[in-house]
Amino acid sequence: METEIRGDRGEVQSVARAARLLTQVVDAPGGLTLTELAATTSVNISTVHRLLRTLCSQGLLCRDAVTERFMPGPVLLRLGRRSLVAAGLPEAVEVLRALVERTGETASVGVREGEEVVIGLTVPSPAAFRYNAVPGQRESLAGSALGLAIVAFGAPWPEGIAQAGEYGELLTVQFRGYAVYDPPEQPGLRAVAAPLVGAGAAVNVAVEVRGPQARIGDDRLEEVAAAVRAAAGALQELPLSLLLGQV
Helix, strand or coil, X not given: CCCCCECCCCCEHHHHHHHHHHHHHHHCCCCECHHHXXXXXXXXXXXXXXXXXXXXXXXXXXXXXXCCCEEECHHHHHHHHHHHHHCCHHHHHHHHHXXXXXXXXXXXXXXXXXXXXXXXXXXXXXXXXXXXCCCCCEEECCCCHHHHHHHHCCCCCCHHHHHCXXXXXXHHHHHHCCXXXXXXXXXXXXXXXXXXXXXXXXXXXXXXXXXXXXXXXXXXXXXXXXXXXXXXXXXXXXXXXCCCCCC
Protein backbone atom coordinates (compact mmCIF):
# COMPACT_ATOMS: atom_id res chain seq x y z
CA MET A 1 0.00 0.00 0.00
CA GLU A 2 1.32 3.44 -0.92
CA THR A 3 2.25 5.55 2.12
CA GLU A 4 0.45 8.88 2.39
CA ILE A 5 2.89 11.78 2.47
CA ARG A 6 2.04 14.86 4.47
CA GLY A 7 3.23 18.36 3.62
CA ASP A 8 4.94 20.89 5.86
CA ARG A 9 1.58 22.35 6.96
CA GLY A 10 0.06 19.00 7.91
CA GLU A 11 -1.65 18.63 4.52
CA VAL A 12 -2.40 15.26 2.98
CA GLN A 13 -0.30 15.57 -0.14
CA SER A 14 -2.56 13.56 -2.46
CA VAL A 15 -5.59 15.63 -1.41
CA ALA A 16 -3.65 18.86 -1.89
CA ARG A 17 -2.57 17.74 -5.36
CA ALA A 18 -6.12 16.73 -6.28
CA ALA A 19 -7.37 20.13 -5.11
CA ARG A 20 -4.80 21.86 -7.33
CA LEU A 21 -5.96 19.79 -10.30
CA LEU A 22 -9.58 20.72 -9.64
CA THR A 23 -8.65 24.40 -9.41
CA GLN A 24 -6.73 24.29 -12.68
CA VAL A 25 -9.65 22.63 -14.50
CA VAL A 26 -12.24 25.01 -13.07
CA ASP A 27 -10.14 28.04 -14.07
CA ALA A 28 -9.71 26.80 -17.66
CA PRO A 29 -12.93 27.48 -19.66
CA GLY A 30 -12.12 24.86 -22.29
CA GLY A 31 -10.70 22.28 -19.92
CA LEU A 32 -7.14 20.89 -19.83
CA THR A 33 -5.40 17.77 -21.10
CA LEU A 34 -3.40 15.35 -18.97
CA THR A 35 -0.13 16.80 -20.28
CA GLU A 36 -1.24 20.38 -19.60
CA LEU A 37 -2.30 19.53 -16.07
CA ALA A 38 0.99 17.81 -15.33
CA ALA A 39 2.86 20.87 -16.62
CA THR A 40 0.82 23.45 -14.70
CA THR A 41 0.93 21.58 -11.38
CA SER A 42 4.58 20.41 -11.61
CA VAL A 43 3.50 16.88 -10.67
CA ASN A 44 4.77 13.89 -12.63
CA ILE A 45 2.38 12.68 -15.29
CA SER A 46 1.79 9.19 -13.82
CA THR A 47 0.69 10.68 -10.49
CA VAL A 48 -1.54 13.19 -12.25
CA HIS A 49 -3.09 10.38 -14.29
CA ARG A 50 -3.95 8.39 -11.14
CA LEU A 51 -5.45 11.45 -9.45
CA LEU A 52 -7.49 12.38 -12.50
CA ARG A 53 -8.81 8.84 -12.83
CA THR A 54 -9.93 8.94 -9.19
CA LEU A 55 -11.53 12.38 -9.55
CA CYS A 56 -13.43 11.19 -12.63
CA SER A 57 -14.63 8.03 -10.90
CA GLN A 58 -16.10 10.19 -8.12
CA GLY A 59 -17.83 12.57 -10.54
CA LEU A 60 -15.70 15.58 -9.65
CA LEU A 61 -14.20 15.66 -13.14
CA CYS A 62 -15.08 14.17 -16.51
CA ARG A 63 -13.11 13.70 -19.72
CA ASP A 64 -14.28 14.76 -23.16
CA ALA A 65 -14.05 11.73 -25.43
CA VAL A 66 -13.16 13.84 -28.48
CA THR A 67 -10.74 16.46 -27.17
CA GLU A 68 -9.49 14.33 -24.22
CA ARG A 69 -9.71 17.45 -22.06
CA PHE A 70 -10.77 17.21 -18.45
CA MET A 71 -13.82 19.25 -17.46
CA PRO A 72 -15.80 19.80 -14.23
CA GLY A 73 -17.90 16.73 -13.49
CA PRO A 74 -21.54 16.49 -12.33
CA VAL A 75 -20.70 16.24 -8.63
CA LEU A 76 -18.43 19.30 -8.77
CA LEU A 77 -21.14 21.28 -10.60
CA ARG A 78 -23.71 20.23 -8.00
CA LEU A 79 -21.41 21.33 -5.19
CA GLY A 80 -20.94 24.67 -6.92
CA ARG A 81 -24.67 25.23 -7.22
CA ARG A 82 -25.21 24.39 -3.56
CA SER A 83 -22.44 26.78 -2.52
CA LEU A 84 -24.09 29.60 -4.45
CA VAL A 85 -27.44 28.89 -2.83
CA ALA A 86 -25.88 28.72 0.65
CA ALA A 87 -24.19 32.06 0.01
CA GLY A 88 -27.48 33.72 -0.88
CA LEU A 89 -26.33 34.73 -4.35
CA PRO A 90 -29.43 33.70 -6.36
CA GLU A 91 -31.60 35.74 -4.00
CA ALA A 92 -29.14 38.64 -4.16
CA VAL A 93 -29.33 38.65 -7.96
CA GLU A 94 -33.12 38.79 -7.74
CA VAL A 95 -32.92 41.77 -5.38
CA LEU A 96 -30.61 43.57 -7.82
CA ARG A 97 -32.89 42.75 -10.75
CA ALA A 98 -35.83 44.23 -8.88
CA LEU A 99 -33.75 47.32 -8.17
CA VAL A 100 -32.91 47.64 -11.86
CA GLU A 101 -36.60 47.36 -12.72
CA ARG A 102 -37.51 50.08 -10.20
CA THR A 103 -34.79 52.53 -11.19
CA GLY A 104 -33.89 51.59 -14.76
CA GLU A 105 -30.18 51.76 -13.88
CA THR A 106 -27.33 49.29 -13.36
CA ALA A 107 -27.33 47.88 -9.82
CA SER A 108 -24.24 46.56 -8.02
CA VAL A 109 -23.07 45.28 -4.65
CA GLY A 110 -19.65 46.42 -3.44
CA VAL A 111 -17.46 44.98 -0.68
CA ARG A 112 -14.77 46.87 1.19
CA GLU A 113 -11.22 45.53 0.92
CA GLY A 114 -8.77 47.72 2.77
CA GLU A 115 -8.92 51.23 1.37
CA GLU A 116 -10.91 50.16 -1.69
CA VAL A 117 -14.35 48.88 -2.56
CA VAL A 118 -14.67 45.92 -4.95
CA ILE A 119 -17.71 45.17 -7.12
CA GLY A 120 -18.85 41.67 -6.15
CA LEU A 121 -22.13 41.37 -8.01
CA THR A 122 -23.85 43.45 -10.69
CA VAL A 123 -26.97 43.45 -12.88
CA PRO A 124 -26.90 45.78 -15.91
CA SER A 125 -29.53 48.28 -16.91
CA PRO A 126 -31.61 47.31 -19.97
CA ALA A 127 -31.11 50.81 -21.41
CA ALA A 128 -28.92 51.18 -24.49
CA PHE A 129 -27.04 54.06 -22.84
CA ARG A 130 -26.01 52.70 -19.45
CA TYR A 131 -23.17 52.25 -17.00
CA ASN A 132 -21.53 48.83 -17.19
CA ALA A 133 -19.99 47.57 -13.95
CA VAL A 134 -17.57 44.62 -13.92
CA PRO A 135 -17.23 42.14 -11.01
CA GLY A 136 -13.79 42.62 -9.49
CA GLN A 137 -13.70 46.31 -10.44
CA ARG A 138 -11.98 48.40 -7.75
CA GLU A 139 -12.58 51.98 -6.66
CA SER A 140 -11.30 54.10 -3.79
CA LEU A 141 -13.49 54.51 -0.72
CA ALA A 142 -13.59 58.30 -1.14
CA GLY A 143 -14.05 58.05 -4.91
CA SER A 144 -17.30 56.07 -5.09
CA ALA A 145 -20.83 56.14 -3.72
CA LEU A 146 -20.33 52.57 -2.49
CA GLY A 147 -17.21 53.54 -0.58
CA LEU A 148 -18.77 56.63 0.99
CA ALA A 149 -21.85 54.65 2.07
CA ILE A 150 -19.67 51.98 3.69
CA VAL A 151 -17.31 54.43 5.41
CA ALA A 152 -20.07 56.73 6.70
CA PHE A 153 -21.60 53.92 8.73
CA GLY A 154 -18.32 52.30 9.77
CA ALA A 155 -16.05 53.19 12.64
CA PRO A 156 -13.50 54.56 12.94
CA TRP A 157 -13.32 56.58 9.73
CA PRO A 158 -10.11 55.97 7.75
CA GLU A 159 -7.37 58.58 8.21
CA GLY A 160 -7.20 59.15 4.46
CA ILE A 161 -10.86 60.17 4.41
CA ALA A 162 -10.22 62.69 7.18
CA GLN A 163 -7.23 64.15 5.38
CA ALA A 164 -9.30 64.51 2.22
CA GLY A 165 -11.78 66.67 4.12
CA GLU A 166 -14.72 64.30 3.63
CA TYR A 167 -16.15 64.67 7.14
CA GLY A 168 -19.00 66.91 6.02
CA GLU A 169 -19.96 64.55 3.21
CA LEU A 170 -19.92 61.53 5.53
CA LEU A 171 -22.13 63.31 8.07
CA THR A 172 -24.57 64.09 5.26
CA VAL A 173 -24.59 60.43 4.22
CA GLN A 174 -25.31 59.39 7.81
CA PHE A 175 -28.14 61.91 8.10
CA ARG A 176 -30.00 60.90 4.94
CA GLY A 177 -29.01 57.20 4.92
CA TYR A 178 -27.49 57.08 1.44
CA ALA A 179 -24.55 58.45 -0.56
CA VAL A 180 -24.62 60.33 -3.84
CA TYR A 181 -21.48 60.58 -5.96
CA ASP A 182 -20.93 62.28 -9.31
CA PRO A 183 -17.48 61.05 -10.44
CA PRO A 184 -15.45 64.00 -11.77
CA GLU A 185 -13.57 61.72 -14.15
CA GLN A 186 -16.88 60.58 -15.68
CA PRO A 187 -18.97 63.72 -16.27
CA GLY A 188 -22.68 63.09 -16.58
CA LEU A 189 -22.65 59.97 -14.41
CA ARG A 190 -24.27 59.61 -10.98
CA ALA A 191 -24.31 56.84 -8.37
CA VAL A 192 -26.58 56.42 -5.36
CA ALA A 193 -25.58 53.88 -2.68
CA ALA A 194 -26.81 52.61 0.69
CA PRO A 195 -24.98 50.42 3.24
CA LEU A 196 -25.96 46.98 4.45
CA VAL A 197 -25.91 47.88 8.12
CA GLY A 198 -27.01 44.42 9.20
CA ALA A 199 -24.36 42.52 7.21
CA GLY A 200 -22.15 42.00 10.28
CA ALA A 201 -20.42 43.73 13.17
CA ALA A 202 -18.71 46.11 10.76
CA VAL A 203 -20.28 47.78 7.74
CA ASN A 204 -18.36 46.35 4.78
CA VAL A 205 -21.01 46.02 2.06
CA ALA A 206 -23.19 48.49 0.16
CA VAL A 207 -25.53 48.46 -2.83
CA GLU A 208 -25.80 51.13 -5.50
CA VAL A 209 -27.39 52.12 -8.77
CA ARG A 210 -25.33 54.06 -11.28
CA GLY A 211 -26.36 55.74 -14.49
CA PRO A 212 -26.66 59.03 -16.39
CA GLN A 213 -27.41 62.14 -14.34
CA ALA A 214 -30.06 62.93 -16.91
CA ARG A 215 -32.04 59.94 -15.61
CA ILE A 216 -31.02 60.27 -11.93
CA GLY A 217 -31.60 63.98 -11.58
CA ASP A 218 -32.25 65.87 -8.35
CA ASP A 219 -35.98 65.68 -9.03
CA ARG A 220 -35.82 61.87 -8.92
CA LEU A 221 -33.12 61.45 -6.30
CA GLU A 222 -35.40 60.64 -3.35
CA GLU A 223 -37.29 58.03 -5.38
CA VAL A 224 -34.08 56.30 -6.48
CA ALA A 225 -32.56 56.51 -2.99
CA ALA A 226 -35.66 54.91 -1.47
CA ALA A 227 -35.36 51.99 -3.91
CA VAL A 228 -31.65 51.57 -3.11
CA ARG A 229 -32.27 51.64 0.64
CA ALA A 230 -35.05 49.06 0.27
CA ALA A 231 -32.68 46.82 -1.69
CA ALA A 232 -30.03 47.21 1.02
CA GLY A 233 -32.59 46.12 3.61
CA ALA A 234 -33.48 43.04 1.56
CA LEU A 235 -29.83 42.13 0.93
CA GLN A 236 -28.78 42.42 4.55
CA GLU A 237 -31.18 39.58 5.39
CA LEU A 238 -29.26 37.22 3.11
CA PRO A 239 -26.15 35.14 4.00
CA LEU A 240 -23.82 36.87 1.53
CA SER A 241 -20.84 34.78 2.64
CA LEU A 242 -19.16 34.66 -0.77
CA LEU A 243 -19.29 38.42 -1.18
CA LEU A 244 -17.98 38.87 2.35
CA GLY A 245 -15.11 36.45 1.69
CA GLN A 246 -16.12 34.16 4.54
CA VAL A 247 -16.16 30.81 2.68
